[in-house]
Amino acid sequence: MGFFEKLGFKKKQEKLEDGLEKSRDGLLGKLGKAIAGKDKVDDEVLDDLEEVLITSDVGVKTTLEIIKRIEERVARDKYLNTSELQKILREEIIALLKENDHDKPADFDAQFTHKPHVVMVVGVNGVGKTTTIGKLAWHYQGAGKNVLLGAADTFRAAAVNQLKIWSERANVPIVQQGQGADPAAVAFDTVSSAKAKGSDIVLVDTAGRLHNKVSLMNELTKIKRVMGKVVDGAPHEVILVLDASTGQNAMQQAKAFTQAVDITGLALTKLDGTAKGGIVIGISSELSVPVKYIGVGEQADDLQVFDRISFVNALFDKDK
């Protein structure tokens, strides 16, 4: 039984092979060739690997960790051929990315253990929270779920309207009180209304806030708390939205948001550019949160469930 099957990737075998094919010409292939047949990885190769990882925003700490693991594996297994080495590289990186929890599935047609299943979406300014919620609503609606949106970003000019337009596109109801309203009150109303209506899933938008602003983070904690007063255990998920082009600061963001609202999953947006979003590897590993979704465009269907293998392939694919 192969490594990927163990991780439950059987059905994605095809995709994996596609990726392998592609990467043979990419940097991963080059690296594989360079270390093949040796019992030690030479410095030049490690430098190359370092460059790939650093320029993908993986960060120094995680890069050193990955390199250490590779060195250990090569020292132990010795004289590996090209494909074995490629596999090791992938395995080591994939192992750092946490899997989804069973009660928090990423697939849109999956059954929730709670009704309503409440999801709170948080993040710094401009990462694409509202857009992500709009796309999620569209997907869940398409999967036959009863969706309700909560417009708790009452701060940014026109944010409520932006979400309202998305609610129309996805054809789902929205709870709103307008700009300047108390966001905790909007969240409370939204969850109450979902409970009364029997909605399957509630998506609550919040205003973007920089993670080092204490009072704004406290406000977020409060918004989270009031939802639990309506439905036990709500919000059941807190999704932190990260912009793929963000560098190492994303780690600080993830830590601060975890402290304030205990995030349970990540959404990585704007992956349709040239940024690779490598920082999520370190975040997922260090904070033990899975990456659930990726955003790859501005249309409603440009949101995908995260796939670790494609993500790792993309890291090494220079011509993405």
Add this chain to the structure above:
Amino acid sequence: MFDDLSSKLQSTFKSLSGQSKITELNIAEAVREIRRALLDADVNYEVAKEFTRKVKDQALESKVLTSVSPGQQFTKIVFDELTYILGEKSEEIRFAAVPPTVILIAGLQGSGKTTFAGKLAKLLKSKGRNPVLAAADVYRPAAIEQLKTLAGQINVPVYSIEEQNALRTAKEALQFARKNAHDVLIVDTAGRLHVDEHMMKEVSEIKKAISPNEILFVVDSMTGQDAVNTAREFDKTIDFDGVVLTKLDGDTRGGAALSIRNVVEKPIKFMSTGEKLDAISAFHPDRMAQRILGMGDVVSLVEKAQQEYDEDQAKKLEKKIKSDSFDLDDFYTQIQQIKKMGSLTELAGMIPGVSQKLKDVEISDDALKPIEAMISSMTLEERQNPNIINAGRKRRISRGSGTSVREVNDLLKQFQQMKKMMKTMTKMSRMGRAAEGLKSLYQPGRK
């Protein structure tokens, strides 16, 4: 804002101090640390490599000066090189000889273009210009409305059309500006990815149609390695004149600033530091380099103070302090003055040494609220003569302000300390005093 980088570099320099001269051997560790610090700070891989190579060469070539420690000498070399990369002088917006001056704003999604457009309009208006905004972000839901809401707050008109046509919006806005004697037109465009050919073509057509005097590329200061790619592509397409760094009120190390400056050789013209519309300032490479090295940014602080500090109030305050009649009422006034200068974290970060000490502490602007509330709950007599505040009065004040008696006690104690300190400081400059007052306010009782 560059605190993490500065603390890392400083510890590197510490390991150098105490050594008598710079050698290949004792510098290797420092150079490695700097490279890592730069990478941690999101400086582009290539830029970091080049930077450390240069710094190392210069350090080895430099004659060892007997008057300074190698650590100090190395600090200077790093500082000079940083300043060089960031651009040696600050550059301002170029205004057209014949108005209107046309300013085009472009950048990725979520970089903060619309907010910056609002801030720029406000800044120019405060300098006596008569700007108009063009809402050429016709794609993102409610983007036009966002611009209109911001513009409404500062009484600046927005030109927009019903049709989803950015090019036409920009062209017509230019005519509108001419017809209505607006001397500045600021065109806000939709966020676009540099790899989106269709959208990049659109912005280049807008550029051709309205021939802007100034094209500003807005970039999120938290951007990682990809900053060089986006900056390079935008530069290729629209040949922008300057860069705007946004969200610098976060705790990002801001290495993107170094990378972009190095890769496209365009000046950084503005920094944006908050959600309020006046949270904008000109970019000063030298000061930024100082901040990177933890030297503080006193010049900015003083300038900010001069801009906001009420001269008369200050004189009155000075007299009071000299005559030792500074009371809680004056303290209240002083708090109002400080608040006018901007966010406390931002101010504290400019004070040398403080940015280091306050590394992980955010001074919340809300920290002032209970103090204001307590003073407001005091009678005039109590404010002028805090000594009369006995236990009963303390209880009343705490009830009136929604605080605890302990907080009232803390305030009174801090006030006494502050008064004592003021006595010894009458020789200091007015600004120094405000800064000291600020520090004393936030050192005791910080969580």
